[in-house]
Amino acid sequence: MALTTRKVRGSALTREKATHAPLPSTSRRYIWLALNYLLMILLAIFFLFPIVFMIISSLKANEDQLLQDVSTVKAFIPYGDLSLQNYNDVFQRFPFGLYLFNSLVIVTCIVTLGLLVNSLIAYALARMPFPGRKLILIAIVVLVVIPFESVAVPLLLLVNQFPWLNGATTWIDSYQVQIIPFIADAFSIFLFYQFFLDIPKNIEEAAFVDGASRLRIYWQLVVPLSRSVFITVAIWQFLTHIGDFLWPLLVTRSDTYRPLMVGMRVLFAQSPLHWGDVMAFASMITIFMLVVFLLFHRWFLRSVASAGITG
């Protein structure tokens, strides 16, 4: 079997050499390079055109012109009645600022509380031998598999009857209902656990012998040493939860606690539909996300890569 493959390989190789031999290698390399760039540019256009289209459309204040341009190349040309009128409209007709604020509050809370809670348990699992450790580890592995979608409906019934500090008897339409269920995350615990296993033990042991408490070791030694995994998990959680749609749609009833994505749907479900406004709304979310991404793009890519490899 192996022998035959090698034979085929060998003959194919000689054939390839023969056909390409007359071309000088430098010009061949240039052609190859040019073809690569051409392909990459075409792909860049493919990935960017909806975003460019959206932003340019959002600047066209004249709705009729916007609709006419859609069927031609003019959709990508900023001309005519250009202004921030659509953006102004969005702020006038919709509580965009409130939606944005809500989204930021929710995501910030999920990320910060999640980092703390998930890293603590992961540290205990990775470093402290306590009874039940193995069992918890297995349980968490199993939990990674449960998709949120399959618990959404019973969870909705459950949180509907939860009391809250201010005397409310339901969590529906609140911040906590969009935050607390997502703080503990089996997958984040895993990423932390894996990272903590790789930290050399002797640093901590030295501190331990010196009488430092576990909490102090965690806070002053482990957290600074693990900055990269903290950032990875933070970005992963941010990316997942900023786009959350299903759950906020289920649990919000009024604008007061609605995040951006549900606000987007509210705007989109309006009739008559004003595309200029919709595009302005969409542009603002996209530009916000792209700015965050560009600021931390190395971390974003690293985060996706490590989450992908382990998850």
Next chain:
Amino acid sequence: MNLRLRLRTTTSTIATSKIPHWYRKERYTSWAFAVPALILLLIFLIIPFLLAIYFSLTDQRLVPGPLTTIFVGLRNYTRLLADDTFRRALLNNSFFGVIVVPVETGLALGLALLLNQKMRGIALFRTIYFSPVVTPLAVIAVVWSFLYNPGQGLINAFLKTFSFGYLGPYSWLDDARLALPAIMFLSIWQGVGFYMIIYLAGLQNISESLYEAARVDGAGRWHQLRYITLPQLRNTTFFVMIATTVQAFKLYTQVEIMTQGGPDNSTVTVVWYMVNQSIRHLRVGYASAVAVLFFLIVLIRLIPVLRYVVAAEKREV
């Protein structure tokens, strides 16, 4: 709550035996570290999951009616299997998966290979290809609804121009045959950058010495790809295919925003049907049966997770 109580008692019985003081203290600390996450996982993941199984055996409704909830056994499941809309949803998800999984995996691999070269400007292209991933799906669904606009949409205009007026115009999202493929297309557009990054990470893990050895043997680009790169990426491909399959069955946001399951149920998906049954028809018991079946489908995700745990355990030793 029950779990926590039992664990407390185990710790206290151990504490009375002959174990050094600091070690006992260590145990309490470790439990203190673990308990917040455990309680949250219990309340917001484990209990709701068990409830889903329980509800699926009852006729639970979202708003309690005049009749009390009763245990109905497997009635929800038998009805579900005979439910044409649910069957259609399963079919739609499968169709989505059959097309999107290989196409997205292949494209992601292609993009990664393209970007894994030493050329100027690679970082810029990588950032561009990844940018749809950071754009939230709800936004993307809205923008593409506009692009797919039946009469004067950009996609129609594009097709018309490049087919010299031969193709179109199509009423994409209003056409029962085209609505799901239209959603597939934008889903691939949005997701492929994500898997491209995973492939790039996989490519960078391949040892350069393998390629050197191959070049010494006179292997060209194609043979290096065929006999080194692809076999070395087997694990990555395996992961990407499982991830995209799970993604295919989770399809929801695009459908909710763009088509609401229509036209003629041609874009109904399992998750969309589940939410629709519980929220709009208030049938929680029935929806829970869908949720349980959905979970069983997504269970394939267990394979890579288990593999990972085995690897982590080995490292610990």
